[in-house]
Amino acid sequence: xxxxxxxxxxxxxxxxxxxxxxxxxxxxxxxxxxxxxxxxxxxxxxxxxxxxxxxxxxxxxxxxxxxxxxxxxxxxxxxxxxxxxxxxxxxxxxxxxxxxxxxxxxxxxxxxxxxxxxxxxxxxxxxxxxxxxxxxxxxxxxxxxxxxxxxxxxxxxxxxxxxxxxxxxxxx
Numbered sequence: 001x002x003x004x005x006x007x008x009x010x011x012x013x014x015x016x017x018x019x020x021x022x023x024x025x026x027x028x029x030x031x032x033x034x035x036x037x038x039x040x041x042x043x044x045x046x047x048x049x050x051x052x053x054x055x056x057x058x059x060x061x062x063x064x065x066x067x068x069x070x071x072x073x074x075x076x077x078x079x080x081x082x083x084x085x086x087x088x089x090x091x092x093x094x095x096x097x098x099x100x101x102x103x104x105x106x107x108x109x110x111x112x113x114x115x116x117x118x119x120x121x122x123x124x125x126x127x128x129x130x131x132x133x134x135x136x137x138x139x140x141x142x143x144x145x146x147x148x149x150x151x152x153x154x155x156x157x158x159x160x161x162x163x164x165x166x167x168x169x170x171x172x
Contacts, residue, residue, distance in 0.1 A: 009058040012167055013089035015082055015113070017105040018042055018066030020095040026050055026063040028160040029167075035063045042066060045078050047085045057168035062089060067109045083112065091167070 014022045023035035023044055030050040036043055048063040064085040065078035086092045092113050096106055 007056045007058070008168070009060070010090040010167075011060045011062060011088065012091045012093055013062045013064055013085040014093045014095060015064050015067060015086050016095035016109060017097070017100075017103065018068055020066065020097045020100075020106075022066070022095050023048075023063050025095060025163075026061050029059075029061055029164055031160070042075075042078060045074075045081075047081055052164060054164045054168035059164065059167055067112070068105055069108075086113065093167070 014026055016022050018041035019039070023037050026035050026048070027033050027037065030052055034050040035048050042065065044063055044065045046065070050061045050063070052059040052061060062085045064082035067079055067082045068075070070076040070079045094106075094109060094113060096102070100106075102110075
């Protein structure tokens with residue numbers, strides 16, 4: 001099989017704080033509604049999968065519950081499901097709401113992803129807000145790249161097709 005005919009498949013966990021836009025992004029990448037979207041936090045309680053084809057690549061997107069400091073048993077189960085999705089994936093796609101910036105919740109998720117072990121990849125997407133909010137966030141997230149995690153920043157509205165292509169690339 002030539003390199004041009006090679007088919008690839010990868011599991012991409014979409015992680016982040018509650019209401020960061022994870023389900024909205026999964027729906028946009030899938031081109032259809034696969035996850036419920038609501039302004040109410042913790043709407044996604046279990047991992048939801050969507051299969052997306054991009055060229056010769058098959059992306060299995062895993063929409064995870066928001067990661068936060070759990071207080072109740074249900075909260076602990078949701079956060080465990082989110083971390084399980086990130087650990088099982090080939091790539092963890094961290095979604096950050098540029099309007100909120102690097103909150104304590106986001107910093108905790110970043111720290112957890114960094115502890116994910118060698119060979120674990122992470123990419124970052126900054127969503128929502130104008131350039132004045134995205135640019136400082138992009139600089140803050142650049143620290144992931146310095147540690148070999150391959151951080152990227154994509155503003156909202158930059159196009160689901162462009163994001164799908166970036167995820168489908170080798171080393172995605």
